[in-house]
Amino acid sequence: MPKKQPLYPHIPRSHRKTDTGTELRFLPDSPDEISYTTKTIGYDVKLAQAFQQAIVRAKGLA
Amino acid sequence: MVMTISNVIAENAVIRTSPRWDGMVKHLGYVSVDVPAGYVLPPTIATDRQLVVRSQEALRKVNVPSVRHLTQRALTHLKLARAIAASYDPKMKVHAAIIPPASDRVRTAGLYDMGTGEIMLHLETLEKARTTVDAMVHELGHHIAFLRTSDPLKAEDLQPAHSEAMTYVASRVFRDTIDGEYDQYVKEAVW
Numbered sequence: 283m284p285k286k287q288p289l290y291p292h293i294p295r296s297h298r299k300t301d302t303g304t305e306l307r308f309l310p311d312s313p314d315e316i317s318y319t320t321k322t323i324g325y326d327v328k329l330a331q332a333f334q335q336a337i338v339r340a341k342g343l344a
Numbered sequence: 345m346v347m348t349i350s351n352v353i354a355e356n357a358v359i360r361t362s363p364r365w366d367g368m369v370k371h372l373g374y375v376s377v378d379v380p381a382g383y384v385l386p387p388t389i390a391t392d393r394q395l396v397v398r399s400q401e402a403l404r405k406v407n408v409p410s411v412r413h414l415t416q417r418a419l420t421h422l423k424l425a426r427a428i429a430a431s432y433d434p435k436m437k438v439h440a441a442i443i444p445p446a447s448d449r450v451r452t453a454g455l456y457d458m459g460t461g462e463i464m465l466h467l468e469t470l471e472k473a474r475t476t477v478d479a480m481v482h483e484l485g486h487h488i489a490f491l492r493t494s495d496p497l498k499a500e501d502l503q504p505a506h507s508e509a510m511t512y513v514a515s516r517v518f519r520d521t522i523d524g525e526y527d528q529y530v531k532e533a534v535w
Contacts, residue, residue, distance in 0.1 A: 305396065306368070306458070306496045308403040309486050310446035313453040313468075313475065315371070315501065319485075320478045323507060325514035329477055332521040333535055337473070339524065340531040 356449065358392045359385060365392035367500050372399055373449025399446050403455065406464055407442040414440055417534060418470035424529040425465060428480045428517055431525070432488070437462040438480075440470055454479035456486035458496055463487070473533040481517060485510030 320326045358369055360376035369376045369392045376392050379385060390398075411419060422440050429436040441464035443452040453475065455464040463483040469475045488509035490499035498505040520526065 305393070305400065308400055309456040309458065309500065310371070310399070310403055310443070310450075310452040311454045311456075311479070311482055311501070312371075312446070312450040315450075316453055316469075316475070316478050316482045319482055319502065319507075319510060320514070322502070323511045323514055325481070325511070325518060326478075328518050329481075329514065329521070330474065330535070332518050333473060333477060333526075333530065333533075336521050336524065336527050337530045337533055337535060340527045340533075 358390050358395050361391050361393050364497065365396055367503075368392075368396050368399075371450075371501055372396070372447040374447070395447065402444045403446060403452070405444050406455065408439045408464070409442065409467075411440065414467070414470070416532070418467055420529070420532045421470045421473055421476040422465070424473060424526060424533060425463075425470070425476050425480050427526055427529050428477070429463065429484065431516070431520060432484060432513070433461075436487070439464050440467055441465065442467060454483050456483045456490075456499075458486075458490055458499065461487060461490075471534075473530065473535045477517065481510055481514045484513045488513065 317326075320329070354375065354377075356374045357377045358374050360366070360378050363376075366376050372395060374395060411422070414422065418440055422438070426438045429438045437460070439462060441455070443455050443464055443466045446452045451466075453466050453469045456462075457464065463480070465476065465479055465483075469479050485506050486499050486509075489503065489505035490496065492509070493499060493505050497503070500506065
């Protein structure tokens with residue numbers, strides 16, 4: 283028996299009725315803003331080193 | 345004497361109606377300016393509130409494609425993003441998305457929806473693990489700041505609650521990564 287398909291395509295919650303109590307609901311971030319803030323809190327290099335080591339470990343190259 | 349302001353105002357300026365919007369206006373690539381008494385505004389210059397409302401309406405059109413349509417690399421990084429989110433809230437939704445530009449001056453790499461508590465990551469963001477992780481730290485910072493304060497203003501970019509929450513998230517992600525928590529998600533990752 284073929285797997286049942288949903289009756290409706292996926293509707294993200296963001297398209298549903300919501301209310302934050304203000305005119306502001308979405309907080310958008312540009313690529314530059316995201317990169318800048320990671321540097322601002324001092325974690326850009328730390329996270330880069332930690333994940334690069336994790337990738338090496340995961341690939342079995344360590 | 346009545347003067348028009350269009351010849352003395354920058355292209356990226358909007359009229360300030362409330363300092364409440366200053367942060368978001370800057371975020372959208374504009375600056376808020378006060379209008380001196382005696383000046384008449386041409387209708388082409390928007391107010392800060394109009395800019396924000398237009399941006400919010402544009403962002404409402406975010407499109408979430410099926411994961412079947414993602415590149416293998418984007419899917420790998422989406423799973424990593426979801427694993428990071430799950431360490432804070434197992435029910436939290438993180439979507440790959442095509443997000444409209446927030447204004448005619450800035451693209452949108454990531455989005456936090458305060459109405460649903462969901463995070464959207466643009467497909468381009470998901471092409472690299474670095475941009476994915478940075479975006480998750482940033483968006484989870486919005487999420488935690490909003491949950492802690494219940495105040496959209498305090499959850500905005502680089503407000504103290506947002507900076508504090510981002511630092512908290514980044515420190516935990518850093519520690520968990522060192523501890524190998526995400527190793528199973530990064531085998532195919534591209535930093």
